[in-house]
Amino acid sequence: MASGWRGILGFDYGIVQAPLGPDISGPELAAAVANAGAIGLIRLPDFPAPDYVREMIRKTRSLTSKPFGAAIVLPFPYGENLRVVLEEKLAVLQVYWGEFPRERVEEAHRAGVKVLHQVGSLEEAAKAKEAGVDGIIIQGREAGGHVIGQEGLFPLLPRVVDLVSDSGIPVIAAGGIVDGRGYVAALALGAQGVCLGTRFLATEESFAHPIYKEKLTEMSCTDYTNLFGRARWSYAPHRILETPFYTGWKNLPDQETEESQPIIGQSIIHGVHNDIHRFAGAAPNATATGDVSRMVMYAGQGVGLITEIIPAGEVVQRMVAEAKAIIRERLSDFHLDQSRLPSHTRIPLELLARSCRGGEQGKNTKGTSTVLFPGPPL
Numbered sequence: 543m544a545s546g547w548r549g550i551l552g553f554d555y556g557i558v559q560a561p562l563g564p565d566i567s568g569p570e571l572a573a574a575v576a577n578a579g580a581i582g583l584i585r586l587p588d589f590p591a592p593d594y595v596r597e598m599i600r601k602t603r604s605l606t607s608k609p610f611g612a613a614i615v616l617p618f619p620y621g622e623n624l625r626v627v628l629e630e631k632l633a634v635l636q637v638y639w640g641e642f643p644r645e646r647v648e649e650a651h652r653a654g655v656k657v658l659h660q661v662g663s664l665e666e667a668a669k670a671k672e673a674g675v676d677g678i679i680i681q682g683r684e685a686g687g688h689v690i691g692q693e694g695l696f697p698l699l700p701r702v703v704d705l706v707s708d709s710g711i712p713v714i715a716a717g718g719i720v721d722g723r724g725y726v727a728a729l730a731l732g733a734q735g736v737c738l739g740t741r742f743l744a745t746e747e748s749f750a751h752p753i754y755k756e757k758l759t760e761m762s763c764t765d766y767t768n769l770f771g772r773a774r775w776s777y778a779p780h781r782i783l784e785t786p787f788y789t790g791w792k793n794l795p796d797q798e799t800e801e802s803q804p805i806i807g808q809s810i811i812h813g814v815h816n817d818i819h820r821f822a823g824a825a826p827n828a829t830a831t832g833d834v835s836r837m838v839m840y841a842g843q844g845v846g847l848i849t850e851i852i853p854a855g856e857v858v859q860r861m862v863a864e865a866k867a868i869i870r871e872r873l874s875d876f877h878l879d880q881s882r883l884p885s886h887t888r889i890p891l892e893l894l895a896r897s898c899r900g901g902e903q904g905k906n907t908k909g910t911s912t913v914l915f916p917g918p919p920l
């Protein structure tokens with residue numbers, strides 16, 4: 543359990559802010575997450591825009607001195623944008639929806655960039671392991687946004703953990719996790735980190751449209767569909783809020799796509815003006831105008847637990863504090879709060895560390911009066 547608190551990939555915590563398209567996880571969100579000690583990711587454009595990408599990185603660096611990363615979606619042209627990530631030597635590159643072979647991973651490593659691959663199945667995880675990635679994000683079907691896998695996170699996660707156990711590659715759980723309870727559950731299943739999309743979407747720094755954020759705090763039902771963006775990203779399934787608009791149209795015949803539909807609004811995505819057609823895959827970012835309530839609103843199954851828009855740094859702080867409290871107060875029979883003991887009965891921390899099976903947990907809690915350890919009660 544202690545490994546969850548050591549952080550991963552050199553970061554303070556194993557909490558990853560999922561990349562959020564279109565243009566929703568920009569410099570402000572990634573920097574706020576980085577400043578809180580977690581892994582912030584700017585979502586790069588789906589078209590070649592190297593100068594724009596360099597500008598995004600520059601802006602993020604002006605908001606944080608901490609390391610952060612960038613993310614690409616593999617079915618779209620990414621070569622030129624990737625080159626900038628490597629030139630700028632970002633801490634992390636996150637990739638999704640496709641293969642990222644060993645040569646690519648080695649190229650990133652030569653630039654000092656660590657690779658996180660988000661996958662949705664055991665087979666894909668095996669390929670990522672083979673390619674030598676630095677972390678595998680395993681996405682369950684509960685996840686918001688486009689969903690590559692078919693399986694629930696809980697049955698899938700421990701299988702991936704077992705698969706990579708001989709490699710030391712950290713496994714990061716994604717899908718439906720929004721608080722410390724989800725964090726602890728993932729750690730218990732063998733993950734070393736968690737990746738949250740919907741929770742970070744509903745933060746002050748996310749670039750989602752205010753109406754979209756409001757719906758995230760009000761609604762709790764989601765559905766898994768292929769209704770939106772069929773022409774642009776061929777029938778890629780996604781999880782969305784069950785808005786009244788979606789409910790009215792969810793049985794649209796398969797051959798219908800957004801291409802022949804009326805325009806319902808506009809938005810600027812990575813500096814480019816776009817008309818938003820009905821059933822388009824572009825969720826409303828803060829620049830969206832028109833009939834925002836009829837635009838797609840991606841969300842994971844954990845959305846029912848989200849009731850307020852808070853700063854992204856607070857999401858990280860709350861997750862860690864909640865998870866620690868759960869482990870301390872509910873999951874450990876061997877909890878010992880020395881501050882409550884008379885001073886002559888307190889046990890030196892060095893002795894406790896030695897009495898722990900494995901000793902690791904004792905070391906981690908040095909300097910605090912509360913000690914968690916898996917050994918027999920003293």
Ligand SMILES: Cc1cc2nc3c(=O)[nH]c(=O)nc-3n(C[C@H](O)[C@H](O)[C@H](O)COP(=O)(O)O)c2cc1C
Pocket residue numbers: 560561562563564566585613614615637638660681684685686687688716717718719737738739740741743825840841842843844
């Ligand atoms: C609005 C939104 C946009 C997303 N965009 C991306 C993306 O561009 N790239 C990516 O790898 N994942 C994307 N995802 C999926 C996340 O990486 C992650 O798997 C998911 O958010 C985890 O589930 P959760 O939303 O329940 O936390 C997106 C998710 C949401 C909600």
